[in-house]
Amino acid sequence: MKIISLLLFVCLSTVGFAQELKPFQIKAINVPDGKKVFLMYYSFEDDEKLLDSATVKDGKFSISGELKGVSYAGILFRENINNQNERSTKDTWFYLNPGENLMDFSKDEKITGGSADVLKYLAFKKEVEDKRSFYKSAEYLEKRKDIDALMAQVNEKEKELTKVYGNPKDVFQKAKLDFVKNNPANPLSLLFVEDLSGPKPNAEEIFPIFNSLSSELRSSKKGKRFETMLKGLAFVVGAQSVDFGQNSPDGKLVKLSDLKGKYVLVDFWASWCVPCRQENPNIVKAYRQYKDKNFEILAVSLDxxxxxxEKAIKDDQLGWLHISDLKGWKNEVAGIYAIRSVPSNFLVDPQGKIIAKNLRGEELEKALAQLIK
Structure with missing residues (x-):
């Protein structure tokens, strides 16, 4: 399904490469019960999540705006977009094209027509679905029976062979490790260390291997970036936080060390991050209860x-400290703390020690209740 979605997006690319803004309109009928819907869509150029909304009346709604190209979009049924506990099975995701987009929520395929680009999309999707339907037919499934049976036998034999002789992949990994040990100054060794670390690196295991590399490799731009990532993974509960500072919206430098002596929630978020915005009401509630009890929040924005x-801070009523270098995912503090997704947070005690991570929902309030009497 991911491959098909990617193909759909590529096929629609002829619509999106124009740089100028183009108007779009969504006209929906037979909308399920609900007073309000939100349109969430990704900017064609930079993937930021943008929001709009409309009121449902007599089973209908209409939303208009402008796009620079086709965008992946969702119609979300919510009373309050910031309420993270509010979800709906009626949410609908589709490709939003410039021009008119007609939707009928009584249909399985909610997009029913519209502009020439919408019609091209529908024709393409129908062609793909017609071709895919054969693979669900009795004829095809009957012919697959023998293949499926053989594959099950192969998998069983594979397990038996691995149990006796080991996994060939492990041999390749060991060969990379031996190469690194024998060639600490070879640039290929740094690439091998990155590969050995895998998608979820264990800093304790990888650091000794990385430190065995030559000082030239470790001090290279790529080496420093990898080391920063490893150090960030070391920020576990019980570890000491690292001081940092960036500018507030009014240009004032604010540092974590300025708050020493307080419990501090270091919150990584962004205005375009929908889960962050949904989590904000929970943080607001906890902050209002504990802000006068030796507790502060330092929010680092990846905007x-x-x-x-600034608009998100005002709209969500986030009355705590905010900083950013406005470098998006290249935010330097996010790099130091190896932030790979938002929202993410660290709760730091008055001595600067990390005592909790990624507190969500009521977890922050419960943690503060135990710490602050």
């Missing part, structure tokens, strides 16, 4: 647009 950042 790159100052206006959007």
């Amino acid at each position: 790159n647009d100052k206006a959007s950042w």
Whole structure:
């Protein structure tokens, strides 16, 4: 399904490469019960999540706007977009094209027509579905029976062979490790160390291997970036936090060390991050209860647009400290702490020690209740 979605997006690319803004309109009928819907869509150029909304009346709604190209979009049924506990099985995801987009929520395929680009999309999707339907037919499934049976036998034999002789992949990994040990100054060794670390690196295991590399490799731009990532993974509960500082919206430098002596929630978020915005009401509730009891929040934004950042702070009523270098995912503090997704947070005690990570929902309030009497 992911491959098909990618193909759909590529096929629609002829619509999206124009740089100028193009108007779009969504007209929906037979909308399920609900007073309000939100349109969430990704900007064609930078993948930021943008939001709009409409009121449902007599089973209908309409939303208009402008796009720079086709966008992946969702119609979300919510009373309050910031309520993370509010979900709906009626949410609908589709490709939003410039021009008219007609939707009928009584249909399995909600997009029913519209502009020429919408019709091209529908024709393409029908062609793909017609071709895929054969693979669900009795004829095809009957012919697959022998293949499926053989594959099950192969998998069983594979397990038996691995149990006796080991996994060939492990041999390759060991060969890479031996190469690194014998060639600490070879640039290929740094690439092998990155590969050995895998998608979820164990810092305790990888650091000794990385430190065995030559000082030239470790001090290279690539080496420093990898080392920063490893150090960030070391920020576990019980570890000491690292001081940092960036500018607030009004240009004032704010540092974590300025808050020494307080419990501090270091919160990584962004105005374009929908889960962050949904989590904000929970943080607001906890902050209002404990802000006068030796507790503060230092929010690090992964925004790159100052206006959007400031608007989100105002709209969500986030009355705590905010900083950013407005470099998006290249935010230097996020790099230090190896932030790979938002929202992410660390709760730091008055001595600067990390005592909790990624507190969500009521977890922050419960943790503060135990710490602050």
